[in-house]
Amino acid sequence: MIDLLLTEAGRTAIVNAQVHGTGAVNITACQVGSAQYEPDAAQTALKASIKQMPAIAGSITDPTVLHLTAQDTTNDAYSVGEIGFFLEDGTLFAVGSSSGEVIADKAAASQLLISYDVVIIDAGDLSELITVTGDGFLNPQATESTQGIARIATDADVAAGIDDEAFITSKKLAPALIPRSHVGMLLMTFSALTPKQLGYIGTWEKLPDDVTILTGTPNVAPVGTNNPAAPLLQHSHTFTGKAHTHGFTGVAHTHTFTGKAHGHTFKGAAHHHGASFKGRALPPHTHMAEAQDSGTSKGRSGNYSSKGEVSSVSAGTPSGTVTVGNATVGGTNTATIATGTNRAATATGTNSAATATGTIANTGTVSPTIDVRGKRVLVNAYYRVE
Numbered sequence: 001m002i003d004l005l006l007t008e009a010g011r012t013a014i015v016n017a018q019v020h021g022t023g024a025v026n027i028t029a030c031q032v033g034s035a036q037y038e039p040d041a042a043q044t045a046l047k048a049s050i051k052q053m054p055a056i057a058g059s060i061t062d063p064t065v066l067h068l069t070a071q072d073t074t075n076d077a078y079s080v081g082e083i084g085f086f087l088e089d090g091t092l093f094a095v096g097s098s099s100g101e102v103i104a105d106k107a108a109a110s111q112l113l114i115s116y117d118v119v120i121i122d123a124g125d126l127s128e129l130i131t132v133t134g135d136g137f138l139n140p141q142a143t144e145s146t147q148g149i150a151r152i153a154t155d156a157d158v159a160a161g162i163d164d165e166a167f168i169t170s171k172k173l174a175p176a177l178i179p180r181s182h183v184g185m186l187l188m189t190f191s192a193l194t195p196k197q198l199g200y201i202g203t204w205e206k207l208p209d210d211v212t213i214l215t216g217t218p219n220v221a222p223v224g225t226n227n228p229a230a231p232l233l234q235h236s237h238t239f240t241g242k243a244h245t246h247g248f249t250g251v252a253h254t255h256t257f258t259g260k261a262h263g264h265t266f267k268g269a270a271h272h273h274g275a276s277f278k279g280r281a282l283p284p285h286t287h288m289a290e291a292q293d294s295g296t297s298k299g300r301s302g303n304y305s306s307k308g309e310v311s312s313v314s315a316g317t318p319s320g321t322v323t324v325g326n327a328t329v330g331g332t333n334t335a336t337i338a339t340g341t342n343r344a345a346t347a348t349g350t351n352s353a354a355t356a357t358g359t360i361a362n363t364g365t366v367s368p369t370i371d372v373r374g375k376r377v378l379v380n381a382y383y384r385v386e
Helices: 008-020 155-160 170-177
Strands: 026-034 051-052 053-064 063-073 078-080 082-087 094-097 102-104 112-119 128-133 186-189 204-206 234-239 244-249 253-258 262-267 271-280 319-328 330-333 337-344 348-353 357-363 378-382
Touching: 008 026, 026 053, 026 063, 026 078, 026 319, 053 128, 063 234, 094 112, 128 378, 155 170
Parallel strands: 026 128
Antiparallel strands: 026 051, 026 082, 053 063, 063 112, 078 102, 082 094, 186 378, 204 378, 234 357, 244 348, 253 337, 262 330, 271 319
8 A cells, every 4th residue: 555645735734733723734635646656745736636535534543643534436437546635725735656556446336445544753642633524434444442444364464463453354263263283292281171172173192190201302102110219128038058068279388497496404313323243153264374584473363383374263153242322413415406397288178068047137118108209290291193
């Protein structure tokens, strides 16, 4: 839609009403023409006027917005290339046109309704400065406080959700009211209602209770368990040992020793030895001797003849007693340091162990309970499968 340009004459009229108190500016007529051009603020008339519209209407829909409408219900046919709104004294208040662009086409069997919103931001509250006089049907732009006309929103407008002037039809509203979702979407809710009851489309499945949701590669099927760690339960152990033997082999080894040098001191008690003897009778025998010149004999005593012969001796029996006197025996002997090595052979053998049995006393906690998951909230979790 082509915008309206406020002319210099129109702006002057507003300033006079605002500053000099000349009264409100009154718009009373609308003309359409066929020319197409870029309008000039100094312009005072249309370049190729076709006709004056039979009816106009207008109102202030916002302190800075002037809403204008023009209507032609005749059988005239024409193309509109320019449009102008005029004050009651004939002053061109605002003009609209564009090079090479048609504003509207009217056929003989149709009606033409043109609406414009003019925004004037530097004049204050327009409701005190501008009025519109006409017998046309007022169709202002609909606002939250003003009844009027509005554009129907497109699907793109609804999806974008930013247009606050276009209205939405029930056909476009219904899908918009359905919560948006897609296959594979995860929905967690504190509500006991199912996704379908909440207005979601598609097919949903509920995740099992008491599962942990982790980020990572998606995997719908639960993996592992969610059992919390717990202390060791109270229990006991009974055992029976198996009869067995131990075999061993000693390592061959030697012992080295060194004796300490030492001595022994001894002293015998005073004593004596007694003895008696008796000899056998000697047989008859003779003794031979050599006489010396001196006349004495050399050798043992006896009866010698001058010729050196000894007379025979008769036999006799020897006998007697021998006594040895008391004597004390004493002294010391010394032993040298003794050293040496003895060798032990390798020792082998086997001992046997009997069967052992016994019981270890109870330990742990009776019926323990613990939760290691910390603080948490419980929700219902669903995922969309189609």
